[in-house]
Structures are given as structure tokens and as C-alpha cells.
Amino acid sequence: AQRVTQPEKLLSVFKGAPVELKCNYSYSGSPELFWYVQYSRQRLQLLLRHISRESIKGFTADLNKGETSFHLKKPFAQEEDSAMYYCALSGTGTYKYIFGTGTRLKVLA
Amino acid sequence: GAVVSQHPSRVICKSGTSVKIECRSLDFQATTMFWYRQFPKQSLMLMATSNEGSKATYEQGVEKDKFLINHASLTLSTLTVTSAHPEDSSFYICSARGLAGGPGIGELFFGEGSRLTVL
Numbered sequence: 488a489q490r491v492t493q494p495e496k497l498l499s500v501f502k503g504a505p506v507e508l509k510c511n512y513s514y515s516g517s518p519e520l521f522w523y524v525q526y527s528r529q530r531l532q533l534l535l536r537h538i539s540r541e542s543i544k545g546f547t548a549d550l551n552k553g554e555t556s557f558h559l560k561k562p563f564a565q566e567e568d569s570a571m572y573y574c575a576l577s578g579t580g581t582y583k584y585i586f587g588t589g590t591r592l593k594v595l596a
Numbered sequence: 597g598a599v600v601s602q603h604p605s606r607v608i609c610k611s612g613t614s615v616k617i618e619c620r621s622l623d624f625q626a627t628t629m630f631w632y633r634q635f636p637k638q639s640l641m642l643m644a645t646s647n648e649g650s651k652a653t654y655e656q657g658v659e660k661d662k663f664l665i666n667h668a669s670l671t672l673s674t675l676t677v678t679s680a681h682p683e684d685s686s687f688y689i690c691s692a693r694g695l696a697g698g699p700g701i702g703e704l705f706f707g708e709g710s711r712l713t714v715l
Contacts, residue, residue, distance in 0.1 A: 523704070531640075531689070531706040573639065575704075584630070584704060588639040 489514050491576050493587035500564050501595050508559040508590045510548075510574030518576045520550055520557040523586075525571040534559075534572070544568070564594045598624045600692050602707035609680055610715055616676045617710045619690030625670040626692035631663075634687040634709070643688075646673040680714040687711050 490513040500506050512518060522534040535543045537550040537557060548559045557574060574587040599622040609615050619629055627648045632640040644665050645653040652665035662684075664676040673692075677684055690707045 521704075523706075530708045531691075531704075533703050536703070583642070583645060586640050586642075 489576065489578065489585050491574050491585050491587035493572075493574055493590050495590045496588070497591045497593065499593045499595060502566055503563050506561050506564045506568070506592065506594075508572050508574075508592065510557045510559065510587060512555050512557065512574075512576050514555075514576060514578060516578055518578050520548070521575040521577070521584075522546070522548055522557075522559050523573045523575055525573070527570070531573070564592075566594045566596060568592060569594045598622075598692075598694060598703075598705045600626075600690065600705045600707040602688075602690055602710050604710060605708060606711045606713075608713045608715065611681055612679055614676055614678045615680055615712060616674055617688055617690075617712075619673045619675070619692070619707050621671045621692045621705070624692075625695065626673075627670060627695065629667060629673040629690055629692045630704070631665060631673075631675050632689045632691065634689055636687075640689060643675075648673075677712065680712070682714045685712055685714045 492511045494509055520537040523531050524534040525531045546559055546561045548557050550557050571589050571591050573589045576585045601620045601622055603618045607615055629646040631643045633643050634640050642655050643658045646665050646667040648667045648670050654660050662678055667673040687709050689709045691704045694703045
């Protein structure tokens with residue numbers, strides 16, 4: 488079954504602390520993985536995707552096919568990182584995205 | 597970047613009436629658009645996939661006759677909530693996928709969402 492799992496509903500960290508938002512997936516083919524972010528009162532927007540291998544706003548995510556994970560990491564959290572983060576999967580040859588349930592990140596001052 | 601616009605952003609209607617929500621891709625063509633429903637502080641639930649020129653594909657548990665989707669052009673998809681009831685009150689979000697040769701290939705671009713309140 489195709490599935491994206493984000494085990495944490497809420498993650499609270501202090502400013503300057505490292506943060507890791509977990510994402511595991513289940514997919515039989517070769518998926519493309521994404522992280523989308525939704526800041527307060529804003530629309531969802533792409534944060535990063537695994538094929539780009541970029542660091543956006545200090546965030547990185549590495550696709551680990553062995554562990555079927557795509558965890559989002561940032562070494563030093565900032566208050567402006569507080570938002571809702573969704574991990575998503577797009578299957579090969581399909582236009583359908585599967586979203587995880589999301590993790591709300593709160594960065595405390 | 598590519599922009600997806602939804603209208604209206606907020607709508608209040610009486611129980612039993614129908615409401616139409618529009619989703620437009622402003623500067624790119626989208627043969628496929630997606631409609632989601634988002635509950636407060638929860639994830640997006642995919643309702644249906646809207647394909648230009650053909651019937652929408654609905655997810656399991658989504659009533660086709662209640663949530664009518666039309667995708668008549670490459671830049672417009674509409675969601676009509678028919679005979680709305682208070683339990684249909686929610687935040688509805690559309691998205692469009694960037695095409696090959698266009699902006700953000702494979703990336704989903706989201707509308708700002710439409711909050712429906714059924715009294």
C-alpha cells in the first residue's frame with residue numbers, strides 16, 4: 488500500500504536547537520519525495536524535493552531507500568521555521584500525490 | 597513562480613444550497629488539478645483528481661454527486677458542493693501540477709484555499 492507516515496503531530500524545539508521531522512514512506516516503485524510547508528495563514532508551498540538535493544532555508548532531507556525515509560533536518564532552528572510541514576510522495580507515472588498527516592513545528596524563543 | 601488562485605476565499609451559505617469554488621492556474625497550463633479538504637490543524641485529504649476534458653477521479657468515500665468537479669479548460673477547475681450541509685463546512689484547497697516545459701516540473705502549486713461555512 489502507498490503510504491506516507493509522519494509519526495509526530497507536534498514537535499517543539501528551542502531556538503538554535505537542531506530539528507528533525509520524520510517521514511517514512513511505503514511505495515512499491517521509485518517515488519519522488521517532497522517536503523511542503525504551510526506557514527500561518529499562508530498557502531502550502533514546496534520546501535524541497537529529493538531530486539534537487541538542495542538546502543532550502545537551512546533545511547535538508549536525504550532519501551534513504553533502505554529505511555524508506557525522507558527526514559527533514561535543520562541544525563539550528565529559527566522562530567520563523569514554526570509552521571506545518573507535510574511530507575509527500577509522488578509515484579512514478581502517476582500524477583497523484585500522497586501526503587503525510589503533517590507535523591506542526593513550534594520553535595520556542 | 598507559478599500561481600494558482602482560488603475564488604472565493606470565504607463563503608457562507610445556508611444549508612441546502614450549492615456553492616461553487618473556482619481554481620485557476622494563472623500563468624501556466626494544468627491538465628491535472630487536485631482538490632483537497634483540510635480539517636483544522638490536520639492534514640490534507642485528497643478528494644478528487646480533476647482532469648481537463650474528462651471526468652474527475654474521486655477518492656474512496658467522497659460522494660461524486662455531492663462534490664461536482666468540472667475541468668473545462670487548461671486553466672480552470674471548479675468544485676461545486678451541492679446541497680451543502682453544516683458537516684461540509686471545511687477548508688477546501690486546490691492544487692495544480694507543473695507540466696514538462698513549464699514552471700516547477702512535477703511540483704504542486706497550491707491555491708490559497710476556500711473556507712466554506714454552511715449554516
